[in-house]
Amino acid sequence: MxxxxxxxxxxxxxxxxxxxxxxxxxxxxxxxxxxxxxxxxxxAPVAVSHWEKKNIVGFDLNEIAFVNWSAGGISSVSGLLKGSFIRRYVSDNVKWGNELIVRYGVNKQDGIEFRKTDDAFQFVSTFGYRKDTLSNWYHSAKFNFNTQFTSGYSYPNIDESVSGPFAPAYTFLGVGAEYANKEKKINVYISPLTLKNTLVLNQRLADQGAFGVKKAIYDGDGNLVKEGERSKTELGILVTTAYKTEILKNINLENRLSLYSDYINKFGNIDVDWQLQLDLVVNKYVRANIGSHLIYDDDIKATEDVDGVQVLVGPKIQLKQMLGIGIEYSF
Structure with a gap:
């Protein structure tokens, strides 16, 4: 007009x-x-962007309340805020994927202060190149970064934190091969050369040798001779897999597994990070989810309460289970 x-x-x-x-x-x-x-x-040709983007934000809420309940119980409410932000570049032979995952959850019970239930900041970037469009194998480089937002405590002890922002923080940087099948939603990455760096920027935790860094050295009178190191670097092999499928109508299963072994320090000891999640789609905005997160790291020593004192013991399997229903919005 x-x-x-x-x-x-x-x-x-x-x-x-x-x-x-x-x-x-x-x-x-x-x-x-x-x-x-x-x-x-x-x-006139329409400009086609090679970039794909996906943003998902959600909030899960769990609540239980008791009023004159003869069998007893404690009223509680839990909330979990979560987000996933994906930026992916795809052309004929080049693929560059970036994903940011954030989670933060708290729980409140009668007579008890707020307690953290989940805390994660994870960023993954993978660049891949293949020789032709017929192959699903890429020459790839991968960078991972994991840490948390706030301090964590071994409840009910809230006097001293057992973790915090960048205490620890993990980075993985390596090169290898990646199998990516978009139709089957399968991804396998194998890197025979991966640098793993562990950061513990809280000096008190570093002095304790937390998360595998070298602890502080004291003389016979208990005086500090040398502070604990705040970082640790390893070189090893990393294998990661990711798989997502709809097992039944409106029921999606997502499986992520990461395996790492250091060449120099106890080669054969495998660090395991395994996340399994089941999403039940109610409608476009409401979803229920069931998940588990298993971690085993030989460098992370468990703590036990002995006569009111936190004592370090050997490494143990860490397991977290989650069940929630909430609102999810994609844009």
Whole structure:
């Protein structure tokens, strides 16, 4: 409509001082030009972006309340805020995927202060190149970063934290091969050369040798001779897998597994990080989820309460189970 209006103004201005024959000629030229412009606009190629993006934010809520309940019990409410943000570049032979995952959850019970139930900040970036479009194998480089937002405690002891932001933080940087099948939603990454760096930027925790860093050295009188190291670097092999499928209608299963072994320090001891989640889709916005997270790291020593004192013991399997229903929004 705007184009027709401009044509009319142009024609009016040009025809004001011209003869009828000249005006007829201009009318034909105008109509011809209009057809050419319209055809050009219809056939002009549409710019296609190689970038894909997906944002998911959600909130889960669990609540239980007791009023004159003869069998006893404690009223409680739990909330979990979570988000997943994906940016992916895909062309014929190049693939670059970036994913940011954040979670933070708290629980409140009668007579007890707020307690943290979940806390995660995870970023993964993978770049891959393949020789031709027929292959699902890529030459790849991967970077992982994991930490948390706030301090963590071994409840009910809240006097001293057992973890915190960048205490620990883990980075993985390596090169290898990646099998990516988009149709089957399977991804396998194998890296024979991966640097793992563990950061413990809380000096008190570093002095304790938390999360595998070298602990502080004290003399016979208990005086500090050398502070604990706040980082630890390892070189090893990393294998990660990811698989997602709809096992039944509106029931989706997602499985993520990461295995790492250091070449220098006890090669064969495998660090395991396994996440399994079941999503039950109620409708576009409401979902229920059941999940588990298992971690085993030979460098992470468990703590036990002995006569009111937290004592370090050997490494143990860490297991977290989750069940929730909440709202989820994608954009």
């Amino acid at each position: 705007k184009t027709s209006f401009l044509y009319s103004i142009f024609f009016f201005c040009m025809s004001a001082g011209m003869s009828a024959q000249t005006v007829d000629t201009l009318i034909v030229a105008r109509d011809t030009l209009k057809v050419i412009v319209q055809d050009t606009l219809k056939t």
